[in-house]
Amino acid sequence: MEEKTLAELVSLLSFQHLIATAVVMGVAGLLLRGLHLTINALAVRYPRARLQLAQSYPAIRLLIWTTTIVFIVLVIVRPPDSVIFAMLGTLALAVGLAAQDGIRNLISGVVMIFNPPFRTGDMIEFGGHYGEVVRLDLSATWLRTFNDNTVMIPNAEFLKGAVSNANSGALDEMVVVTLDLPWPRSITEAKAVAAEAARASRYCFLKKPVAVMVAQRYEYGRFLLQLTIKAYVVDVRLERIMASDIAERTLEALEAQQTLADTPSP
């Protein structure tokens, strides 16, 4: 029985089948490449829809490859039932044996497509890495950090730990800037300057509110006034630039008011 199935399987691997399979996979690959280029071009032309466009690609890719494999098996190869059952058995065995990293990552990738903790374009923090999700594959996710490093994280890891998502599919996100100022000083004045600095930043998304929180800290043997400025950036990619811009404006304005004139160095 096994020999018969093996013989049937070998007979299916004809030259025509291999050529047809290669052609279909090549067409699928080209289709995906074209789709990827189109999505990139559309994202450049319509930046406001950049995240939605990027998010659609992983699901479309999964659909195209699944359709391609089903087409190859059922239309090109057309194996008899015995071969199909044998292949399914082998596949089940492989899955059973390798309920290990590769398969686990793959299954996690499928789970993440249907129940995503984040999408392409989101700013996430995981395992000490913070950056934009630039690629979401079945087995791994790629982040680009603000230092322009690309970090690859196996998908199975995401289902084990907590993921912090800063924008959840939106283009804007909250930026938090913390500044320590010497104490004593006018709290009202410092808060007003910080809020104005945030609103004056050209990257600030003015449709959302700006908030300034105040706390007191004791460090370097003296009390400090800690300002926490919370404002929304118009595009997640400008997060660090805006944080720096707000800090620069706030400190400059406070310096201009001569409130930092007698600041001792720590």
Added chain:
Amino acid sequence: MTLSMRPATTADALSLAAAAFGSAITHDSIDAAANEINEMPARMILVDNGHFLYSRLMGGGEGIRALQALMVATQGRHLWLLACETQAWRRQCDTSQTDRYFDEIVELPYFERDDFATFLAARNAGLTDSEIDALLKVSRGHPALALFIVARKRSGEIQGIPTPFDESPLRRLARTELLAMAEMSAHGALTATELQSIFRRDAQSIGILLHHLRQSGLILSASRTEQDDDNRLQPLLVPEINAYLVRANYLY
């Protein structure tokens, strides 16, 4: 009252109020000036160029807040009408919730098809229905742009109604240039000094940026003060440039 610059200080706001109500206002505080204005006979004050009531400059909000406070404090007796460009109005509503202080807000969009055809007929544009449709598509109903195109067609500079606006010069601009145009749209007009403050750049950088935008035909400069020129979006291209900036997430 036609605003020609942003009121920077409370004194600037009081000067504007004095100009609007006659030179009788002598007090130097908003409360005192409001009391004085409220004793005057009721009148209607039209504030034109309302885009000057928005400022993203650090420390540039005092005069604007003072004038707005004066308007609110006297609106029980006087009727204030504020005329403002759409983008500048939206920004004022986002930052100061200005819309809360007005009972009626009337938006005047560009022409729809029927009004557009009537407008062109009144100006003897002599266009066919299909040409009107094409012109509406190109101009988005902007009357000045439509007349400009009609004038070019009449003078033989162009043979027919041109194809829609070519966005390629906008796509070639750097992020800072697009941000500068977005701020010009939201502020109505900005001087080089104001742009320096908003972008924290030196005069040379801003000069180069403005020169490039002017050379691209996207902005115009006109004299506001002896020292500084106003820079604003090319009026004929405002609908197209704003649409692009919104799509590219520089305006909202």
